[in-house]
Amino acid sequence: MPTPAISTTGLSKTYSTAFGKSPVHALRPLDLTVAEGEIFGLLGPNGAGKTTLVKLLLGIVHPTEGNADLFGTSIRKSEARASVGFLPENHRFPEFLTGRQTLDLYARMSGTTDKERAMRSDELLERVRLSGATDRRVKTYSKGMMQRLGIAQALMSNPRLVFLDEPTDGVDPVGRREIRDLLLELKGEGVTLFLNSHLLSEIERVCTRVAILKEGRMVREGTVEELTAEDRVWRLRCTAIPANTLTEHVFPIEGSQNGALADYRMLAVDRTALNASLDHLRSMGVEIEAVEPLRQSLEDLFIDVVGESEKEEVSDGKSN
Amino acid sequence: MTGLLLLTLRELRARKIILGLFGVATLVWIVLALALRLDVIEGSLAGARLFGEEMSGDSDLTDANGQPVLGNSLLETFVFGAEMFAAGAAYWVGILLALFATGGLISSMLESGQVDLLLAKPLSRAKILAGRLLGVAAVMLSLLTYLLGMVWLVMSVKTGVWNPQFLLAIGAVFAMFMVLYSLITLTSVLTGSTPLSLILTFGLLFATLILAIGPLREQITQPGRSIVVALYNVLPKFVDVGAYIVPQLVSGQAVAAWSPLVSSLAFGILAYSGSFWLFNRKDF
Numbered sequence: 001m002p003t004p005a006i007s008t009t010g011l012s013k014t015y016s017t018a019f020g021k022s023p024v025h026a027l028r029p030l031d032l033t034v035a036e037g038e039i040f041g042l043l044g045p046n047g048a049g050k051t052t053l054v055k056l057l058l059g060i061v062h063p064t065e066g067n068a069d070l071f072g073t074s075i076r077k078s079e080a081r082a083s084v085g086f087l088p089e090n091h092r093f094p095e096f097l098t099g100r101q102t103l104d105l106y107a108r109m110s111g112t113t114d115k116e117r118a119m120r121s122d123e124l125l126e127r128v129r130l131s132g133a134t135d136r137r138v139k140t141y142s143k144g145m146m147q148r149l150g151i152a153q154a155l156m157s158n159p160r161l162v163f164l165d166e167p168t169d170g171v172d173p174v175g176r177r178e179i180r181d182l183l184l185e186l187k188g189e190g191v192t193l194f195l196n197s198h199l200l201s202e203i204e205r206v207c208t209r210v211a212i213l214k215e216g217r218m219v220r221e222g223t224v225e226e227l228t229a230e231d232r233v234w235r236l237r238c239t240a241i242p243a244n245t246l247t248e249h250v251f252p253i254e255g256s257q258n259g260a261l262a263d264y265r266m267l268a269v270d271r272t273a274l275n276a277s278l279d280h281l282r283s284m285g286v287e288i289e290a291v292e293p294l295r296q297s298l299e300d301l302f303i304d305v306v307g308e309s310e311k312e313e314v315s316d317g318k319s320n
Numbered sequence: 321m322t323g324l325l326l327l328t329l330r331e332l333r334a335r336k337i338i339l340g341l342f343g344v345a346t347l348v349w350i351v352l353a354l355a356l357r358l359d360v361i362e363g364s365l366a367g368a369r370l371f372g373e374e375m376s377g378d379s380d381l382t383d384a385n386g387q388p389v390l391g392n393s394l395l396e397t398f399v400f401g402a403e404m405f406a407a408g409a410a411y412w413v414g415i416l417l418a419l420f421a422t423g424g425l426i427s428s429m430l431e432s433g434q435v436d437l438l439l440a441k442p443l444s445r446a447k448i449l450a451g452r453l454l455g456v457a458a459v460m461l462s463l464l465t466y467l468l469g470m471v472w473l474v475m476s477v478k479t480g481v482w483n484p485q486f487l488l489a490i491g492a493v494f495a496m497f498m499v500l501y502s503l504i505t506l507t508s509v510l511t512g513s514t515p516l517s518l519i520l521t522f523g524l525l526f527a528t529l530i531l532a533i534g535p536l537r538e539q540i541t542q543p544g545r546s547i548v549v550a551l552y553n554v555l556p557k558f559v560d561v562g563a564y565i566v567p568q569l570v571s572g573q574a575v576a577a578w579s580p581l582v583s584s585l586a587f588g589i590l591a592y593s594g595s596f597w598l599f600n601r602k603d604f
Contacts, residue, residue: 015603055436055603055604058436058439058440059439059440060435060436060439060440060603060604061603061604062601062603078442078443078444079442080442081440081441081442082442084440084442086436086437086440088433088436088437088440090432090433091433091434091436091437092431092432092433092434093434093437094327094330094331094334094434096330096331096333096334097330101330105323105326105327105330106323106437106441107323108322108323108326109323109324109438109441109443110441110442111442153437163440
């Protein structure tokens with residue numbers, strides 16, 4: 001079995017507080033594996049523990065308990081970050097540096113050679129559309145330019161694993177699309193990406209696997225397909241279903257009548273239940289034109305999951 | 321670590337104060353070179369003029385202990401005296417200015433958004449902090465070498481009296497700067513606040529000035545006296561090093577007691593050890 005890019009076992013972080021206040025559990029014990037070459041998206045509301053997880057993996061914050069490895073090397077060793085690139089949220093490059101100097105200095109800290117740096121900086125500045133501003137001081141850059149420079153910086157050492165915390169923050173729609181294309185190119189090159197973003201549509205388009213964190217706990221994890229198809233909702237195109245057959249599991253979609261055919265929404269927990277329902281409809285004389293799984297968007301799922309756990313908390317609170 | 325060193329050097333260059341200090345150093349030795357007029361006849365000082373004013377020919381220069389400054393001739397006495405003055409100025413004024421100029425470097429490195437970028441690199445935390453300190457030390461040593469080295473060169477060329485002992489002042493001033501910088505480092509790592517680190521360091525300097533007054537220590541009654549004596553022994557001895565060790569070194573005398581410098585260095589080592597330990601454990 002190949003060594004995963006990221007693996008965590010019971011990784012947790014608790015911040016102790018002063019004056020007898022209860023400690024803050026930023027991340028509850030987490031087991032997570034990200035395979036090499038994956039684009040992994042981390043979702044969660046503010047304060048869910050997303051940035052804490054990234055900081056733990058990069059040695060910026062020390063774990064309270066548990067372990068984590070990057071490519072099989074413990075995060076407690078600095079060598080674990082040898083093949084890692086990182087774009088922090090709200091990063092601040094020294095304002096007195098030019099774009100090119102910034103890339104050169106930070107790549108130097110990653111141990112790249114002079115030749116590699118000279119080659120990569122030109123290539124990456126071109127790739128993030130900053131080749132016209134290479135010798136301008138960073139303090140003259142716009143937010144979007146800073147973000148693109150940050151991405152170039154994260155890629156300078158030719159990393160195998162890249163952590164991007166809100167990579168499209170402050171970037172205009174065109175720039176956002178370019179960043180998305182760049183991420184997909186990186187995926188094609190076999191680079192593992194760990195993405196933290198509030199933009200769910202972006203995660204949905206780019207990521208192969210997603211986890212949702214809430215209050216330091218991982219509440220959902222899987223491929224985008226698995227997660228969005230989880231509620232097993234199907235769109236059924238068929239001849240009119242007799243009114244007495246309509247139940248809360250089969251109901252028409254408003255305004256979908258098209259000649260003799262109409263669209264219905266059908267709920268079925270699994271394939272067996274779906275086929276049983278279809279057999280039942282056929283026995284009622286209904287002719288089926290098409291059946292397709294209906295997927296909710298990642299945003300729908302996110303809101304459902306976050307809302308769900310809030311409801312659970314309320315009921316837990318009541319039962320306690 | 322080279323990357324960090326370069327980053328620190330660039331940051332110091334970007335802070336115009338350091339350039340200002342190099343400018344002042346340049347001004348000092350140029351003015352000295354232009355203003356100093358000596359009439360040296362067969363290796364002896366026949367007359368000395370500074371800014372055109374005739375200087376006294378009597379050798380009445382003494383060190384901080386009241387001992388006459390060593391010199392085989394009036395010329396040597398004059399040179400030693402002038403060099404002691406230069407070393408003293410670098411010590412008492414230069415260190416304060418340099419602390420002010422470099423005081424924010426540790427805190428700026430620890431600012432959110434900057435420290436994350438550094439800690440995510442495949443470098444140990446010790447190397448990151450050491451790289452920063454090395455940058456500060458390199459600039460400070462360059463500044464001192466430039467200032468005192470040029471003063472020494474001007475004095476030596478103009479008078480023909482080559483006093484290599486004077487160059488030891490570079491080491492002494494540099495050592496005491498680094499001792500005081502250890503407190504800035506410790507406070508910055510602990511709190512991330514530049515103003516606080518400067519206030520504490522200048523407060524410490526003020527405290528050592530008071531503690532260095534021997535009769536004051538004698539007058540205080542117990543248990544206050546024990547506390548004051550303990551503080552005097554533990555804290556860096558900025559006054560003692562500047563008033564006794566530096567002049568003795570510069571004038572070629574045997575240093576009467578190294579203990580003020582040794583105990584100051586011990587304080588520095590302890591504060592740096594604490595800074596590294598804290599930096600290693602801290603969450604950012």
